[in-house]
Amino acid sequence: MLLDHPHDPVPEAGYGLSGPGLERVRAARETLKRVFHYDDFRGQQARVIAAILNGEDVLAILPTGGGKSLCYQIPSLMRPGFGLVISPLIALMADQVQALIKKGVRAERLDSSLSMDARYQLWDRARDGEIDLLYLSPEALTQGFVLDKLSRLPVNLIAIDEAHCVSQWGHDFRPEYRALGKLKALFGNVPTLALTATADPHTRADIKKALHIENAAEVIDSFDRPNLSLRLMRRAGSAQKVILDMLRRQKNASGIIYAGSRDGAEKLARQLSAEGFKADAYHAGLPAKVRDERLHDFLSDRTKIMVATIAFGMGINKPDVRFVIHADPPSSLEAYWQEVGRAGRDTKPAFGVCLFSSTDLGWSLRRLSMRETETGADLSVQKQKALDFFRFVHSPDCRRKGVRRYFGEAPGENCGTCDNCLSRAPVVDATEAAQMLMSALYRFNSPRGRKKLIEHVLGQNAQDYGSRLSTFGCAKGHYKAEFLTDVLDLCEAEGLIVEELYDGKMPIVALERERFAALIRGELHLELRT
Template identity: 50%
Template sequence: MSDDSLKEAQEVLRRVFGHPGFRGLQASVIAEVMAGRPALAVLPTGGGKSVCYQIPALLRPGLGLVVSPLIALMADQVAGLVQAGVAAARLDSLTYPEARAATWARIEAGTLDLLYVSPEGLLQPWMLERLSQVPLSVIAIDEAHCVSQWGHDFRPEYRQLGQLAGLFPGVPRLAVTATADARTRRDIREGLHLGEAREFVASFDRPELALSAERKAGTGRRRVLELAKARRDRPGVIYAGSRDGTEALAAELCAAGLPAMAYHAGLDRDLRERRLAEFLASDAAVMVATIAFGMGVDKPDVRYVIHADPPASIEAYWQEVGRAGRDGEPAEGITLYGAADMAWALRRLDGQALSDEVRAVQVRKVRQLYALLDGGACRTAAVRRYFGEEGVADCGRCDNCLNPPKGADLTLQAQKVLSAAQRLNGRYGRGRLVEHLLGKTREPSAFEAGLSTFGVGAELSAGDWRGLIDQLIFDGLLREDPNEGRPLIGLGDAEAVRAVYRGERRVEGRLSQGRPPGSGDGSPDGGGTPGRRRRDASETVFEGDPQLFAALRAWRRAEAIRQKAPPYVIFSDRTLAEIATRRPADAAALSRVSGVGESKLARYGPAVLALVAGEVPPGD
């Protein structure tokens, strides 16, 4: 980008969005689009991906077209743009005929800057034909990982977006996502016909996000309640694996006095929309959701994400925990997992019509996720390495960094478990296998009592044997046959088992004298050790006037209710905190606060300045 073009883009960033300068790779991506060239940008959640296509849409002649997978996500972005004074609209299945006609009138008059559409809506022949008559400034494909069969949220409709290259030649196309490994990026390029387009990949680090994971005890529901209650009065998202699971867990949270709501695709559309609006407007609500909620959440002040059931892959994990801390303030991602979850994920893949190659890749992704969750290495560093980053250091804030698990050489014990499973011929579940190792089987048959593995496990507790069995399942050394709800344990990969028998493969695990599986660290909120406590997700870096901050938030809430809009599209908490710290005395000073663009200054400046001065805002 030339100096003049860069200055022009920076001026739009300041004037419209109220930000003093570009972050990370934003300027480089914008320069590529401004030059009329296609590009692929992988930027972290909260890293400002939308600015990379919104600013070119405002600077280049024509209409900016944004393809987005979820109505909630489109509605959120359009609401934020309208607040910033940008002419933006969306066309989707919820758009009323009158609004649809008005939007097309604005498009044909050339008065609309940005149009958001779903891939299904865009690919309708009549839609493509009508847009072919309109000059386009840029085509942005948001959540571009949906293009890839290797990604975690593959959608066939996204794959068809490759035809846009031929239908709109000369229009720069920008594919953006927060989660894509090297294979997925190659597939995105191929699927969207990006050719030799430049690729911009930022660091996947989220310094505000503290990760932790715990093995489940039973269903894990009691632990989810403990974690949520310890985070009372903070907005959070809890992911569950089924619709029934969201309903049951939300009911239990409500019974415990938490403002929880269930969200899934089986709800009536109006109810789903009402619950989403309530969650977005709340300072403390908890949304218990299936992955249908996933990408449609731009709420910046989510303080925690809890996976009551694990996600499908590391890509899905990073996408979903990334809903927390989008405002840059401390947040948490907590995952509960168990061997039964992994077995279910693998069975689910077995039931899908996939090619052998795709199935093999997806099975590997499942195993990589559970290796991350059950491993003792820095979790953030493991994610970053998974996405191809090099020279990655430990984060110092995840549970494994703050409270390193004490590993022990359990190769001999692993040999005992594998040998017992082999001798029992896969006919029993884990409880019976543990009883066999401890020699505590009630009324054992003469055959079982005569096996060399009967009673050889006195050195470990029943809990430690269960933990080791889980670990061996995660590692593929044991397998779990679902057996219609009564799982049976058998041997896994034959060559890997032989390597353990021969002592060529070492097995290291955790024992109860270290950090017991599923117990966290004994603290009610899952924090670190007393000597190295992580910064709590309710703690913000704020040195301003707390009374003014509270007054600003109260005013914002009233304004949001009046407009029927999420509070954060008016001003973010970070912007209000800066106002309460700097106490601007006039419009010029207020305009220098990050997040206060010209439109918001004109619209809200008098009320904000009145609050800073201790006066009643105009209109109250």
């Protein structure tokens, strides 16, 4: 793994290259200065570019705002032919093409907005060597005639942006991205560059397999974002009230609020607007024209707060986002880091807040199970990622250390700015309390509601038939109900219990007996910050 701070320029001696590789980077740096007017590369840019210029396939994991686009733009300008860039967003393609044209780069895009005559002219220019970069969507490559045209043109590089969309284990899987693997068969000797900001080891392996670049070099920058302060909060009552309290302290700052549904995004945007905030909603259910208008308003600061579903954010280039709030928790730690990473891209202080409740994990797992039933797909990896995220939620450890550890990076030092680092609450052993709760559930020999289970171990409601069990009142005088609520949530994240719906509406929890046996044997050690 190759690590550098993503925002620091890297002196030539720090490239870690020699011989022809260093000479290629020196030539690339001249292109960087001449075309883009930067003095030097940042982070891992030089390593990625050197590998591409050497003809290698590369999987690059670079942070949001880490300059991913230069990694394919510069090699495309230095090699005969043109670079083929696959990007998921038409609006993003249009912005990048316009920016490149202003710098004198011969960039084009192929999308549904082009007339037939314009398409013919584009293909002629590509054939005659009059294009440096060609942007198109993954959907365009599903058309056989497009692949046929490209196969006869001098493509010098294939760059796949937002490559996590390739992986069915990624947090934003798109089936049309999966088909990009056919490009390697057409352009076997052309280097492929797959780029994303977040991918754990499992997702990285799947990306390389799907794109047929199994031997690709992996260039991975640090996942750390030192300017981000992270906080995860249990949602007590209305999320709207909590969010309003936070926004009133932000003094007209620009931010993004993620909601778990389209209706939720619309409702919260209306509520914030009624309170005087310049807020709007964004989701995939809106017409494309409305989405483009709202995106433009947000980027130009006419809208200060975007309340959105996961449809918003990919490729959004707004450096001064000061906060990202999750009104509902995301599906995985990858999704969380991708979304919260849209704050503070200008390297100035920014913060992320994620709200959660006891029912969120159960709902997420049930939704995945319903998708399995409907599609026949195996979503066990997605379920594990949901569990991993909620372990992160309940962990007493430094948040940024937890992120680094999850992505396979050395955890390093505590950040000193997250909720756990700033908390004065002690970290306590929750193993005994978990054993009491799970033992009671075992003796009931059937699922129970969370509240009923906690009341049982506290010795409340003596009229209940469970009062005859030996576990009745076992926690009385030792633990309070609030602490036991947190312990149950942690037990769910650790796979000790699974939430079900009784009569289709009331959440109850069922015991996972294999994990329970490990807990009783002392193989699981649980901690909480009280």
